[in-house]
Amino acid sequence: MTEHDDDRPRQPGRTVARSDPGRAMAFSDAVIAIVITVLVLDLRPPDTEPGGLLAGLLDEWPTYLAYAASYVYLAVIWLNHKAAFTRIREMDIGLQWANLGILATLALVPWPTAVIANTARTGNLADERVAVALYAIIGALLCLSWLVFFSYLARHPDLTHDHVDDDYFAHERPRALIGVLLYLAAGAAGVFIHPLVASVIFLVLPVFYGITSHGYDQGPSFLRRGAGSAKSS
Amino acid sequence: MTEHDDDRPRQPGRTVARSDPGRAMAFSDAVIAIVITVLVLDLRPPDTEPGGLLAGLLDEWPTYLAYAASYVYLAVIWLNHKAAFTRIREMDIGLQWANLGILATLALVPWPTAVIANTARTGNLADERVAVALYAIIGALLCLSWLVFFSYLARHPDLTHDHVDDDYFAHERPRALIGVLLYLAAGAAGVFIHPLVASVIFLVLPVFYGITSHGYDQGPSFLRRGAGSAKSS
Amino acid sequence: MTEHDDDRPRQPGRTVARSDPGRAMAFSDAVIAIVITVLVLDLRPPDTEPGGLLAGLLDEWPTYLAYAASYVYLAVIWLNHKAAFTRIREMDIGLQWANLGILATLALVPWPTAVIANTARTGNLADERVAVALYAIIGALLCLSWLVFFSYLARHPDLTHDHVDDDYFAHERPRALIGVLLYLAAGAAGVFIHPLVASVIFLVLPVFYGITSHGYDQGPSFLRRGAGSAKSS
Amino acid sequence: MTEHDDDRPRQPGRTVARSDPGRAMAFSDAVIAIVITVLVLDLRPPDTEPGGLLAGLLDEWPTYLAYAASYVYLAVIWLNHKAAFTRIREMDIGLQWANLGILATLALVPWPTAVIANTARTGNLADERVAVALYAIIGALLCLSWLVFFSYLARHPDLTHDHVDDDYFAHERPRALIGVLLYLAAGAAGVFIHPLVASVIFLVLPVFYGITSHGYDQGPSFLRRGAGSAKSS
Numbered sequence: 001m002t003e004h005d006d007d008r009p010r011q012p013g014r015t016v017a018r019s020d021p022g023r024a025m026a027f028s029d030a031v032i033a034i035v036i037t038v039l040v041l042d043l044r045p046p047d048t049e050p051g052g053l054l055a056g057l058l059d060e061w062p063t064y065l066a067y068a069a070s071y072v073y074l075a076v077i078w079l080n081h082k083a084a085f086t087r088i089r090e091m092d093i094g095l096q097w098a099n100l101g102i103l104a105t106l107a108l109v110p111w112p113t114a115v116i117a118n119t120a121r122t123g124n125l126a127d128e129r130v131a132v133a134l135y136a137i138i139g140a141l142l143c144l145s146w147l148v149f150f151s152y153l154a155r156h157p158d159l160t161h162d163h164v165d166d167d168y169f170a171h172e173r174p175r176a177l178i179g180v181l182l183y184l185a186a187g188a189a190g191v192f193i194h195p196l197v198a199s200v201i202f203l204v205l206p207v208f209y210g211i212t213s214h215g216y217d218q219g220p221s222f223l224r225r226g227a228g229s230a231k232s233s
Numbered sequence: 234m235t236e237h238d239d240d241r242p243r244q245p246g247r248t249v250a251r252s253d254p255g256r257a258m259a260f261s262d263a264v265i266a267i268v269i270t271v272l273v274l275d276l277r278p279p280d281t282e283p284g285g286l287l288a289g290l291l292d293e294w295p296t297y298l299a300y301a302a303s304y305v306y307l308a309v310i311w312l313n314h315k316a317a318f319t320r321i322r323e324m325d326i327g328l329q330w331a332n333l334g335i336l337a338t339l340a341l342v343p344w345p346t347a348v349i350a351n352t353a354r355t356g357n358l359a360d361e362r363v364a365v366a367l368y369a370i371i372g373a374l375l376c377l378s379w380l381v382f383f384s385y386l387a388r389h390p391d392l393t394h395d396h397v398d399d400d401y402f403a404h405e406r407p408r409a410l411i412g413v414l415l416y417l418a419a420g421a422a423g424v425f426i427h428p429l430v431a432s433v434i435f436l437v438l439p440v441f442y443g444i445t446s447h448g449y450d451q452g453p454s455f456l457r458r459g460a461g462s463a464k465s466s
Numbered sequence: 467m468t469e470h471d472d473d474r475p476r477q478p479g480r481t482v483a484r485s486d487p488g489r490a491m492a493f494s495d496a497v498i499a500i501v502i503t504v505l506v507l508d509l510r511p512p513d514t515e516p517g518g519l520l521a522g523l524l525d526e527w528p529t530y531l532a533y534a535a536s537y538v539y540l541a542v543i544w545l546n547h548k549a550a551f552t553r554i555r556e557m558d559i560g561l562q563w564a565n566l567g568i569l570a571t572l573a574l575v576p577w578p579t580a581v582i583a584n585t586a587r588t589g590n591l592a593d594e595r596v597a598v599a600l601y602a603i604i605g606a607l608l609c610l611s612w613l614v615f616f617s618y619l620a621r622h623p624d625l626t627h628d629h630v631d632d633d634y635f636a637h638e639r640p641r642a643l644i645g646v647l648l649y650l651a652a653g654a655a656g657v658f659i660h661p662l663v664a665s666v667i668f669l670v671l672p673v674f675y676g677i678t679s680h681g682y683d684q685g686p687s688f689l690r691r692g693a694g695s696a697k698s699s
Numbered sequence: 700m701t702e703h704d705d706d707r708p709r710q711p712g713r714t715v716a717r718s719d720p721g722r723a724m725a726f727s728d729a730v731i732a733i734v735i736t737v738l739v740l741d742l743r744p745p746d747t748e749p750g751g752l753l754a755g756l757l758d759e760w761p762t763y764l765a766y767a768a769s770y771v772y773l774a775v776i777w778l779n780h781k782a783a784f785t786r787i788r789e790m791d792i793g794l795q796w797a798n799l800g801i802l803a804t805l806a807l808v809p810w811p812t813a814v815i816a817n818t819a820r821t822g823n824l825a826d827e828r829v830a831v832a833l834y835a836i837i838g839a840l841l842c843l844s845w846l847v848f849f850s851y852l853a854r855h856p857d858l859t860h861d862h863v864d865d866d867y868f869a870h871e872r873p874r875a876l877i878g879v880l881l882y883l884a885a886g887a888a889g890v891f892i893h894p895l896v897a898s899v900i901f902l903v904l905p906v907f908y909g910i911t912s913h914g915y916d917q918g919p920s921f922l923r924r925g926a927g928s929a930k931s932s
Contacts, residue, residue, distance in 0.1 A: 023728060023781050029256060030496075030732035033263035038740055040340035041271055045348040050357035053348070053364065075333045079326070082256055093778070100774045107739035115744040115752070124749040131752065262489060263729075266496035273573035274504055278581040283590035286581070286597065308566045312559070315489055495722060499729035506806035507737055511814040516823035519814070519830065541799045545792070548722055 018090045018159075024099055025085050031103045032081065036074045039067060039110045062120030065203070070113040073206035077106060077142070084172075087164045088153070095159060098149040105142040112138045116199070129191045132198035136187020139202070143179030150176055179209065251323045251392075257332055258318050264336045265314065269307045272300060272343045295353030298436070303346040306439035310339060310375070317405075320397045321386070328392060331382040338375040345371045349432070362424045365431035369420025372435070376412030383409055412442065484556045484625075490565055491551050497569045498547065502540045505533060505576045528586030531669070536579040539672035543572060543608070550638075553630045554619070561625060564615040571608040578604045582665070595657045598664035602653020605668070609645030616642055645675065717789045717858075723798055724784050730802045731780065735773045738766060738809045761819030764902070769812040772905035776805060776841070783871075786863045787852070794858060797848040804841040811837045815898070828890045831897035835886020838901070842878030849875055878908065 043063070046056030081102070088095070112135035119127040153159060153169035160168070182205060190198025276296070279289030314335070321328070345368035352360040386392060386402035393401070415438060423431025509529070512522030547568070554561070578601035585593040619625060619635035626634070648671060656664025742762070745755030780801070787794070811834035818826040852858060852868035859867070881904060889897025 019781070019785065023724070025256065026259065026725065027728050027732055027777065029260050030263055030729055031736050033260055034267060034733060034736040035740070036336075037264050037267040037271075037340050038736075040337065041268070041343060043341070043344040045344070045351045048360075050355050051359050053352060053357075053360040057348075057363065057367065071337055075330075078260065079329060082252070086252065096778060097774075103735075104739065104770055107736050108742070110740060111742040111744075115756075118744045119752060122749050124752075126750050127747075127752040130756065134756065258489065259492065262493050263496055266493055267500060269569075270497050270500040270504075270573050273570065274501070274576060276574070276577040278577075278584045281593075283588050284592050286585060286590075286593040290581075290596065290600065304570055308563075311493065312562060315485070319485065491722065492725065495726050496729055499726055500733060502802075503730050503733040503737075503806050506803065507734070507809060509807070509810040511810075511817045514826075516821050517825050519818065519823075519826040523814075523829065523833065537803055541796075544726065545795060548718070552718065 018092050021085055021088050021091050024091055024096060028081060028085075028099060028103060029078075031107065032074065032078045035107050035110065036071060036078070039070055039074065039113065042110060042114060043067065059121065060117075063117040065199075066113050066117045066120070069203045069206065070109050072210065073139075074106065074109060076206050076210040077102075079210070080146075084149070084153075087160050087168065089161045090159055092156070092159065095149075095152055095156070098145070098152045101145040102142070102149055105138065105145045108138050109142070125195070128195035132190030132195045132202070133187045135202060136183045136190065136198065139183035139205075140180045140187075143176050143183060147173060147176035147180065179205075251325050254318055254321050254324050257324055257329060261314060261318075261332060261336060262311075264340065265307065265311045268340050268343065269304060269311070272303055272307065272346065275343060275347060276300065292354070293350075296350040298432075299346050299350040299353070302436045302439065303342050305443065306372075307339065307342060309439050309443040310335075312443070313379075317382070317386075317402075320393050320401065322394045323392055325389070325392065327385055328382075328389070331378070331385045334378040335375070335382055338371065338378045341371050342375070358428070361428035365423030365428045365435070366420045368435060369416045369423065369431065372416035372438075373413045373420075376409050376416060380406060380409040380413065412438075484558050487551055487554050487557050490557055490562060494547060494551075494565060494569060495544075497573065498540065498544045501573050501576065502537060502544070505536055505540065505579065508576060508580060509533065525587070526583075529583040531665075532579050532583045532586070535669045535672065536575050538676070539605075540572065540575060542672045542676040543568075545676070546612075550615070550619075553626050553634065555627045556625055558622070558625065561615075561618055561622070564611070564618045567611040568608070568615055571604065571611045574604050575608070591661070594661035598656030598661045598668070599653045601668060602649045602656065602664065605649035605671075606646045606653070609642050609649060613639060613642035613646065645671075717791050720784055720787050720790050723790055723795060727780060727784075727798060727802060728777075730806065731773065731777045734806050734809065735770060735777070738769055738773065738812065741809060741813060742766065758820070759816075762816040764898075765812050765816045765819070768902045768905065769808050771909070772838075773805065773808060775905050775909040776801075778909070779845075783848070783852075786859050786867065788860045789858055791855070791858065794848075794851055794855070797844070797851045800844040801841070801848055804837065804844045807837050808841070824894070827894035831889030831894045831901070832886045834901060835882045835889065835897065838882035838904075839879045839886070842875050842882060846872060846875035846879065878904075 046053070046060060048056035091099070112131065116128075116131045116135055119131040150169045150172040154167070154173065157166045165171075182201070186198045186201035186205070189201065279286070279293055281289035324332075345364065349361075349364045349368055352364040383402045383405040387400070387406065390399045398404075415434070419431045419434035419438070422434065512519070512526060514522035557565070578597065582594075582597045582601055585597040616635045616638040620633070620639065623630075623632045623635075631637075648667070652664045652667035652671070655667065745752070745759055747755035790798070811830065815827075815830045815834055818830040849868045849871040853866070853872065856865045864870075881900070885897045885900035885904070888900065
């Protein structure tokens, strides 16, 4: 029950167990697809008296907002996952577990989403504070799992493709760390100021993250890290 | 955390971040497979008194009809998705989000389906009007997401395969737009005339769409857009 | 929004819309994987008083049996699906819909399974008759969807690989037809004799089907249809 | 409806039905991805009075622990499954059923996990004993399904890649057998000593299994089975 380089017989001298990222990518895709879909499928017909359907549907607006925010968040994560894996040449057992850590925290996202949607319906302020704090903790954990993933890749440049800058993943770490801090700050703001403040930050953060993350390479050329030099090396 | 052309080193001069559609296709397949299956799996044993199972099962007929209609609708969407992606050579971040928009609205379909099935059971006319209006809005949103997708591809012909007509996706736009209008019209008919009218249109629309969509190229040759000329170009 | 031979530019003269079975296979795998897994995941902790867990778990034995039978049934279907698709070279829109028909009826299986498990718990004989009749109808529908699939392939030998006997799928039809009749007969036996008779047949049928289906080619050589001659043609 | 070597026409003389492991691997990945994700998605907002959310969330700690343990267990299984399949060249019908056996027992894991989490909440000692016994039985069954899988491969060395030691899978059997015994021992300790003892073993076992399993090949070289000699053969 081990994982070694049987599928790459061209390197018989290697002793460390490694494998092609193909199956890990397909597995991750399946997990993210399930989480993002189940999140949307969690929308159920409201439990209303006959004649009360319209009011029941309109009352659910915080739910719609919460699910939209989480959908965008998970979509951004999938795009980042896809982008990261185009740079990975092979995986060792440490990277497998780092990836499984991302998948575990990512699969948690629908849970605080449902908790926030629930408390928004009942409208108890103490519960709303707890709910945004929970969302903030899961959001921070998710960024933390990316920080671990990037750090592992930064310390193991031999796992990436030859044309990837050796310090590419080292440069990704601050972005993940900032995510950890921003989610914790949003949670603190939700607890000590007002849950609505946290909710707005939860809505804005993934959008901002999505734009900047891809703007990084697609923005004005002087902002782009030397992709050309990486390729020529 | 960006997406660029690492996986296609043969085009070192490109600066815009692009990727192979393979993983987006697999991800979409997984999402559509989950939605279409969960839709069917939503059928549950009726909650009846001992001895009342037969009556309970027969009473559920609007549910069976609603699920059959949504299944055909989602199957038509999957076939169209598959057909569209055979024409896509590579994806940029805009096309990724256009595709994620289709997946998000598509995953919403089981929700109004369950709402319609619920109201059909209770038989409150006001609720039935709201339910068909909701279904119409989601149906229109789904067609709208396809309109955005086709428009994006029409404006970016460099993302499609060489043998695809430059105006292929421009020609697909009216079909999506007509879908938006037909779903809204069906919803209006359901609200102002009778919910049953809307339900019949919801049942017929996907079937009609499915037939005409494929008849487009498979019908008599004088109806087919010049596939030959596209290929010779 | 059509499906034609863009992905196989080597046959520019073809006018009928066809596609590679790859994505249909992946989609079918995903649907069957979801159905078979959700079936098992439907097992929930019994709703018992404190201290009553053991009795609660033991009382569920008809559920375990029902799920085991459906799991084996779905597993046999997946193996048959896989075996059929190794013979399919390309798919047209008719075959796509025949396959979507199999997937739709297959996804229904957990529903009568749960209905049977429910009635077995309450022990009302009238309900048990209805439940086995429902299971028989879904089982027959599933065999019917295979009959349609095989008939379509029998009438379109150009969709199969060159080394497949032209009458291979014609020879598969009787097996599907027998399945339709056996499920209906089991249902009738359940209604007119006793539900237990039907339940036993439901348990035995997939096992018998699974064994004979693969024995067809793996049994003594004089039972095997001329695979060699098919290959030499 | 059979499975033979159509997809590998290069061996026309073979009479036994065999197939490429590709589709079985994709199917297994999908099943494991669904099980591991649904396990996490099973976390729901606690059903609390307004203002009681924090206490409700904190009360759920046994649930979090139970899900964490099962997640790690399923992740270890996926890694082992992936590692085993890199050694498999082709599958016959017996190996297909052995794999379907692993998938069936693996999909059962969320069930005793939820049962344990439930009883931990109610705190009835008799129920807790039953719950850990159930978990132990499912855990033992899962190891047993691996034992069957390894034994089948040990008896059919022709199904593995040429560079795999003929006794590789024979050597894997004791590890699976030890798993059966350890889970049964943990269950017995839970019933006759205290459920907490079993719970701790359930938490530790997968971690221990995960480490030793991969340490097997990655540990000091004198512990590694002669991978080099296997390759030279």
